[in-house]
Amino acid sequence: MSAALEGILGAPAWIVYVAVGLVVFAEDALFLGFVIPGETVAILGGVAASRGHVSVVAVTIVVISAAIVGDSVGYEIGKHWGVRLLDLRVFAKHRRRLQDAQGFLARRGGGAVFLGRWVAFFRAVMPALAGTAKMPYRTFLAFNAAGGIVWGTVVVLVGYLAANSYAQIERTIGRDAALVALVVVLTAVVVWQVRRRRHDADER
Numbered sequence: 001m002s003a004a005l006e007g008i009l010g011a012p013a014w015i016v017y018v019a020v021g022l023v024v025f026a027e028d029a030l031f032l033g034f035v036i037p038g039e040t041v042a043i044l045g046g047v048a049a050s051r052g053h054v055s056v057v058a059v060t061i062v063v064i065s066a067a068i069v070g071d072s073v074g075y076e077i078g079k080h081w082g083v084r085l086l087d088l089r090v091f092a093k094h095r096r097r098l099q100d101a102q103g104f105l106a107r108r109g110g111g112a113v114f115l116g117r118w119v120a121f122f123r124a125v126m127p128a129l130a131g132t133a134k135m136p137y138r139t140f141l142a143f144n145a146a147g148g149i150v151w152g153t154v155v156v157l158v159g160y161l162a163a164n165s166y167a168q169i170e171r172t173i174g175r176d177a178a179l180v181a182l183v184v185v186l187t188a189v190v191v192w193q194v195r196r197r198r199h200d201a202d203e204r
Helices: 002-009 013-029 038-050 056-086 089-108 110-116 120-132 137-173 175-203
Strands: none
Touching: 013 038, 013 056, 013 120, 038 056, 038 120, 038 137, 056 120, 056 137, 089 110, 089 120, 110 120, 110 137, 120 137
């Protein structure tokens, strides 16, 4: 795992930019948020920037641009083919969550586009649902751009600051203590994810 991660972070800068941009774009544009971890890859872009391998400003711009453009493509797909796409079998097991997303969109309008960017499932389907619902593109673009700017900046900086914090801990109190701190953080994240999944399962 460590070797694979080092390989990704050690790739030529242009490959890091392209890979991060393509994954973030595909997550939103092609309904691939179920399997493609766009947020995780954006965070890794921040980690790469913390090492001075790529520019933090450049990788942030790439993530924001890919997020906004990807959502716009997803919107157009939903506008033209949304009803037929949502009837595909691949979405059958997500029917309840799709209905939740549609209800959220109906209640919140553009606000759902902005807030949906922070939830992986909503991030993948909200643009297409907005297009299917025939939300005016100007409205969609305004909230999409705002969400993309805030989300893209935050996730890249999370990776950037987390990597710098790890390096600072390692310099200050040693590698072993830094690894312990990292394990504690990762454990907390895993526990939170498991509890959230159980909560979602109970609601269904």
